[in-house]
Amino acid sequence: MKFFIDTANLAQIKEAHDLGILDGVTTNPSLMAKEGVKGNDAIMNHYKTICELVDGGDVSAEVFSTTYNEMIEEGKKLAAIHKNIVVKVPMIKDGVKAIKWFTDNGIKTNCTLIFSAGQAILAAKAGATYISPFIGRIDDSGWDGVQLIEEIAQIYAVQGFKSEILAASIRTPNHIVKCAAAGADVCTSPLDSILGLLKHPLTDIGLAKFVEDAKKM
Numbered sequence: 001m002k003f004f005i006d007t008a009n010l011a012q013i014k015e016a017h018d019l020g021i022l023d024g025v026t027t028n029p030s031l032m033a034k035e036g037v038k039g040n041d042a043i044m045n046h047y048k049t050i051c052e053l054v055d056g057g058d059v060s061a062e063v064f065s066t067t068y069n070e071m072i073e074e075g076k077k078l079a080a081i082h083k084n085i086v087v088k089v090p091m092i093k094d095g096v097k098a099i100k101w102f103t104d105n106g107i108k109t110n111c112t113l114i115f116s117a118g119q120a121i122l123a124a125k126a127g128a129t130y131i132s133p134f135i136g137r138i139d140d141s142g143w144d145g146v147q148l149i150e151e152i153a154q155i156y157a158v159q160g161f162k163s164e165i166l167a168a169s170i171r172t173p174n175h176i177v178k179c180a181a182a183g184a185d186v187c188t189s190p191l192d193s194i195l196g197l198l199k200h201p202l203t204d205i206g207l208a209k210f211v212e213d214a215k216k217m
């Protein structure tokens with residue numbers, strides 16, 4: 001399973017990259033706004049900086065528009081920033097049409113806001129490179145996000161769909177573990193959840209003892 005970080009924060013992207021396990025980055029308008037990135041030039045520069053930071057990994061940049069023609073124009077500009085840009089498109093009717101256009105024109109896409117297996121099938125039919133089911137938001141609404149990953153993984157395997165399942169809206173380290181077991185191809189997580197995978201109290205207790213005993217030698 002590939003590890004992506006779900007943020008537009010450059011320091012956090014650098015920290016995850018320095019750990020040596022980072023395969024890519026996902027952003028969205030909310031994450032970009034959180035970093036205070038404003039204006040077209042600043043937005044484009046920010047994506048370029050992220051692409052250079054992750055050095056070869058895919059970087060999802062989301063279109064802000066919601067109509068077919070606008071999404072195509074915006075997506076073309078985003079794709080021109082760097083060869084690793086993946087155009088992130090919402091799961092709406094015009095979005096599906098736009099994904100098909102990007103696919104036919106050699107531009108990678110990430111279909112976002114996936115909440116059902118039916119939506120995942122449509123996005124795969126349109127040729128999306130990645131599809132992003134929002135695990136945490138599904139859990140928040142009383143459903144089971146990981147179960148949706150399992151269902152999509154099963155459908156894609158049976159049907160031979162090529163889109164990669166990118167588990168998004170990750171809230172905990174355990175979400176990452178469950179998504180790996182459920183068949184996600186990629187998990188995009190906040191830095192806290194990635195670093196949370198490191199933690200176990202027995203590791204800390206064990207290391208303290210080893211450090212103490214090492215002093216006796």
Ligand code: G3P
Pocket residue numbers: 006026027028134136137168169170188
């Ligand atoms: O990037 C999309 C997704 O990961 C958003 O997560 O925490 O806002 O539900 P969240």
